[in-house]
Amino acid sequence: MDESDQIKVTRRDVLVIGTASVVAPLLPMRSADAKESTPMNDTQQPSVEGSTTYPITFRVNGISRNIDIDPRTSLLDALREHLKLTGTKKGCDHGQCGACTVLVNSVRINSCLSLAVMHRGDDVRTIEGLGTPETLHPMQAAFIKHDSYQCGYCTPGQICSAVAVLNEIKAGVPSHVTADLAVPPEATNLEIRERMSGNICRCGAYSNIAEAIRDVTGSNG
Numbered sequence: 375m376d377e378s379d380q381i382k383v384t385r386r387d388v389l390v391i392g393t394a395s396v397v398a399p400l401l402p403m404r405s406a407d408a409k410e411s412t413p414m415n416d417t418q419q420p421s422v423e424g425s426t427t428y429p430i431t432f433r434v435n436g437i438s439r440n441i442d443i444d445p446r447t448s449l450l451d452a453l454r455e456h457l458k459l460t461g462t463k464k465g466c467d468h469g470q471c472g473a474c475t476v477l478v479n480s481v482r483i484n485s486c487l488s489l490a491v492m493h494r495g496d497d498v499r500t501i502e503g504l505g506t507p508e509t510l511h512p513m514q515a516a517f518i519k520h521d522s523y524q525c526g527y528c529t530p531g532q533i534c535s536a537v538a539v540l541n542e543i544k545a546g547v548p549s550h551v552t553a554d555l556a557v558p559p560e561a562t563n564l565e566i567r568e569r570m571s572g573n574i575c576r577c578g579a580y581s582n583i584a585e586a587i588r589d590v591t592g593s594n595g
């Protein structure tokens with residue numbers, strides 16, 4: 375056997391050695407982690423994968439719902455995956471697009487940034503709970519009237535956000551536009567666009583969205 379044969383390493387050998395070198399250091403750490411984990415209490419249930427779930431009760435669209443959930447589950451995933459309320463959309467899953475906007479106790483939040491277990495006892499409203507096909511919420515009807523969507527993916531979040539925006543203006547909650555002016559906020563085009571700036575529309579239906587919102591307020595500003 376010459377020298378070149380002795381150092382010959384196949385591609386398969388490289389993969390096996392590489393995988394072992396990556397996995398080996400992790401094994402003791404996982405074992406140590408397992409030893410340090412705290413025992414479950416009475417309200418926790420082991421899931422099929424061995425993780426722990428917690429029971430939560432909250433109201434969703436006016437109905438009391440009980441689910442056992444992994445504490446790492448976002449409110450967005452709890453709504454979509456556990457309660458099958460898929461009207462709320464997942465866009466970025468990082469708090470950047472607003473597609474997942476829902477109302478919690480009448481305040482809008484990005485449900486992808488909030489853990490479901492934080493909402494025990496809360497009142498959550500999604501697009502499914504704003505109106506029905508027979509009796510649309512005025513904001514839903516205005517979006518249809520003003521053709522405020524194209525693909526529609528951002529629309530549930532836009533509508534939930536718009537409903538909250540009107541509540542904010544009505545309650546006199548200042549925005550960046552009005553904070554320095556010390557005047558009550560009004561539903562002007564500028565004010566609405568500022569307050570809706572966290573809801574991204576890749577189709578660019580912004581003008582029609584603002585028109586729909588101003589229509590609901592009766593504002594021409």
Ligand code: FES
Pocket residue numbers: 463464465466467468469470471472473474475484485486487
């Ligand atoms: S999916 Fe939540 S902000 Fe984009």
Ligand code: FES
Pocket residue numbers: 522523524525526527528529574575576577578579
């Ligand atoms: S309507 Fe398509 S992203 Fe807004």
